[in-house]
Structures are given as C-alpha cells and as structure tokens.
Amino acid sequence: MAAPLAKRDIKRLPVQPYETLRASLRSGDLVFCSGSYVFSGLIQRFTGSVWSHVGIVYRDEALGRVFVLESETGIGVRLVPLSKYLKNYHGRRRPYRGQIVVGRVEPSLGPQEVKRAVSFGMDMLSKPYDNREILRIAARILLRVGRRTRDRKFICSELVDECYHAVGVKFTRADNYISPDDIWRNANVVAQGRIL
Numbered sequence: 001m002a003a004p005l006a007k008r009d010i011k012r013l014p015v016q017p018y019e020t021l022r023a024s025l026r027s028g029d030l031v032f033c034s035g036s037y038v039f040s041g042l043i044q045r046f047t048g049s050v051w052s053h054v055g056i057v058y059r060d061e062a063l064g065r066v067f068v069l070e071s072e073t074g075i076g077v078r079l080v081p082l083s084k085y086l087k088n089y090h091g092r093r094r095p096y097r098g099q100i101v102v103g104r105v106e107p108s109l110g111p112q113e114v115k116r117a118v119s120f121g122m123d124m125l126s127k128p129y130d131n132r133e134i135l136r137i138a139a140r141i142l143l144r145v146g147r148r149t150r151d152r153k154f155i156c157s158e159l160v161d162e163c164y165h166a167v168g169v170k171f172t173r174a175d176n177y178i179s180p181d182d183i184w185r186n187a188n189v190v191a192q193g194r195i196l
Contacts, residue, residue: 003191004185005050006050007034007050007099010034010050010099010101010194011099013099013101013193013194014193014194015194015195015196016193016194016195017195018082018083018086018195018196021102021192021193021195022066022082024192025057025059025066025082025102026057026059026104026108026114027056027057027058027059027114027115027118028056028057028104028105028108028109028113028114028117028118029056029057029102029103029104029105029192030054030055030056030057030102030103030104030105030160030183030189031054031055031056031057031068031070031082031085031100031101031102031103032051032053032054032100032101032102032103032180032183032184033051033052033053033054033055033085033096033098033099033100033180034050034051034052034098034099034100034101035052035053035096035097035098036097036098037052037097037098039052039073040052040053040098043179043180047179047180047181048181049179049180049181049184050181051179051180051181051184052098052180053070053156053180054070054156054157054160054180054183054184055068055069055070055156055159055160056068056069056070056117056118056121056159056160056163057069057082057102058079058118058121065081066081066082066083067079067080067081067082068080068081068082068085069118069121069122069159069163070156070159071124071127071129071130071154071155071156071158071159072129072156073129074129075129076126076127076128076129076153076154077121077124077125077126077127077128077129077154077159078125078126079122079125085100085196086100086195086196095196096196098196099194099196100194100195100196101191101192101193101194101195102191102192102193102194102195103183103184103189103190103191103192104189104190104192105164105169105186105188105189105190106188106189106190107188109167109169113167113168114167116166116167117163117164117166117167117169118163120162120163120166121159121163124154124159124162127153127154128153128154129153129154129155130153130154130155130158156180157178157179157180157182157183158178160183161178161183169188171183171186172185172186172187
C-alpha cells in the first residue's frame with residue numbers, strides 16, 4: 001500500500017527530473033495529482049485526501065511518447081502527453097500547479113493485461129466527464145447511499161477503476177464511491193517517485 005500522505009509530505013518527497021523518471025515509466029503506471037486549483041481543493045475536501053486526480057500512463061514506443069489516459073473536468077476521457085502537465089498544462093505555458101507522484105500496481109501486470117486495461121480506456125476516449133458526479137458523491141457521502149446506475153460518464157478515479165477492473169484488479173473503496181485516494185491506498189499500489 002502506498003503510504004497515506006499529507007500535502008507537506010508530498011512536498012518533502014524529492015523531485016525526480018522527468019527525463020530521469022521517464023525512462024522507467026511503464027504503461028499501466030498511475031499518475032496521482034495533488035492540485036492547487038479551486039476544483040482540486042473541492043475534491044480534496046469531499047474525499048478527505050490530498051489527491052485530486054488520477055490517470056493511467058500509456059507508453060507508446062512507436063511514437064516515443066508517454067501519455068496520460070484520464071478523464072478531465074469539462075473535457076472527458078482523453079489522452080494527453082505527460083510532458084504537457086510539466087510544461088504547458090491546459091495550453092497555459094505553465095506547469096501543472098500542484099504535485100504529481102507516480103505509482104505502480106504490484107505485482108506488475110503482464111503485457112497482455114496492461115494492453116487490455118489501456119485498451120478499455122482507449123475505447124472510452126471522448127466519453128464525457130461526469131461533471132455532476134462530484135455533487136452526487138458529496139450527496140452520497142452525506143446520505144450514505146451508493147451509486148444507483150452505471151453509465152459511460154466518468155470522473156477520473158472511475159475511469160482508472162474500470163480500466164483495472166477489466167483485467168481483474170479491484171481497488172478497495174473506503175465508501176460508496178471510488179476516489180483517487182482509494183486507489184492510492186490500495187494494497188497493490190507502490191509509489192515510484194515525484195516528478196512535480
């Protein structure tokens with residue numbers, strides 16, 4: 001299990017240069033974000049954790065690129081170069097405002113399992129972000145009720161959960177929803193390093 005962290009703990013982790021960590025990144029690794037944006041703060045508050053976002057690394061050897069498969073607010077499921085987070089987040093010519101830590105699911109999935117998990121996510125490309133789900137999660141936390149329907153709209157942690165569920169990896173939930181922190185605290189997730 002990746003150790004529970006506070007924001008100050010993340011900031012104390014040594015930052016590894018992306019160029020150094022990039023060589024060791026594998027498809028299927030997880031990117032955990034602890035943002036310093038208003039919406040990030042709301043997610044952190046609702047879930048009681050430092051994490052506001054999670055995505056899956058996809059390494060394309062043919063292109064020589066490292067991508068993040070994620071479900072982003074207002075955009076939906078997308079594939080974005082990890083380098084964009086570090087240099088040009090949302091086209092603003094600034095890096096992501098917050099910290100980014102890479103985790104790995106251990107024992108490592110085999111190549112075919114990783115391919116199936118990432119392929120599941122690729123099949124979801126352009127599916128909408130579930131903008132209302134954050135409000136529904138807040139209501140479910142207060143009312144202690146579970147999700148009643150499954151749809152093809154995703155918040156970030158639901159996308160990651162369903163990609164891994166497609167290959168038999170089940171992340172434990174603290175309650176009736178899955179958050180980035182639930183994935184981080186899973187017994188199989190091991191921190192690999194901080195890149196921002």
